[in-house]
Amino acid sequence: MKKHLGSIFVILSAVLFGLMPLMTRIAYAHGSNAYTVAFGRFFMGAAILALVILASPKASFRLTKKQALDVFKLSITYALMPVMLYMSYEYIDSGLATTLHFTYPVAVIVMLVVFCKQKPEKKQIFCMVLCLGGLALTTSPGSDPSVPGIALAVGSGIVYATYIVLLGRSSAKALHPFSLAFWMSLMASLEIAAAALVLGKLTFALDATGWAAEAALALCATVFALVLFQKGLFLCGEVQASLLSTFEPLTGIIVGVIAFQERLSPLEMGGMACILAAAVLLVLPIGSKESQPQ
Secondary structure (H helix, E strand, O other): OHHHHHHHHHHHHHHHHOOHHHHHHHHHHOOOOHHHHHHHHHHHHHHHHHHHHHHOOOOOOOOOHHHHHHHHHHHHHHHHHHHHHHHHOOOOOHHHHHHHHOOHHHHHHHHHHHHHOOOOOHHHHHHHHHHHHHHHHHOOOOOOOOHHHHHHHHHHHHHHHHHHHHHHOOHHHHOOHHHHHHHHHHHHHHHHHHHHHHHOOOOOOOOHHHHHHHHHHHHHHHHHHHHHHHHHHHHHOHHHHHHHOOHHHHHHHHHHHHHHOOOOOHHHHHHHHHHHHHHHHHHOOOOOOOOOOO
16 A cells, blocks of 8 residues: 555656656746756745745754765756756757656666666566657657767656665655755755856746746645655656656646647657656556565
């Protein structure tokens, strides 16, 4: 039951993360840029989480030295991932970048096998292939991709895979979900702000609609989605969490159809069916003996 509950948490987080393109588009159209979106998402999310912690009798701001070090390591990978992915958009189209980024479940499995001596289930490997096939069908890569763009998109996936593996084995697991999300968001926002200031990329020239989009992004992607993903990963394990996260681009496609009247091709519908089938197979108790998350 814990593993199934964790799967539900991860799927819900992926759906919320999938709303990011909509809110990011709105923020871009009203004066924001990639660095400001990433900074605002984390900083405003940390502010909201601080209020939640102050009102919660169970959550607190306390960290041990080991927890502080682990959260700092996690925040570096979590802050670096969106910056690399956003930068890849300058070289290759977003469809190819998304496909390359969402190969990170493969990287998670490889890291667990190589560094943690943990073998994935046969069912998980099959679902990984099904997810990757579905992602390939739902995107339309450009005809002339550049090496820097490919490297940045793949690198963002590897960095995110590193975050997932580190999170699954971190002493921060003992923290309350709101406390962990707060410190992660705060540290990531400060790291992004420092890099953006050095590069001269941070801007605050947003109108009211732009700031509203930033606040919505912080609430959905940081406060709710981040907390749900972390809690879900602790319950269902790194491999299953990374595979179920492919609901994020699936949600993005549905948002595009509803909000921007984008049309789905038969290949895209087939890709969505593959991702949904993989999710169902992962949640159902079929196949080899389930491994417990560590």
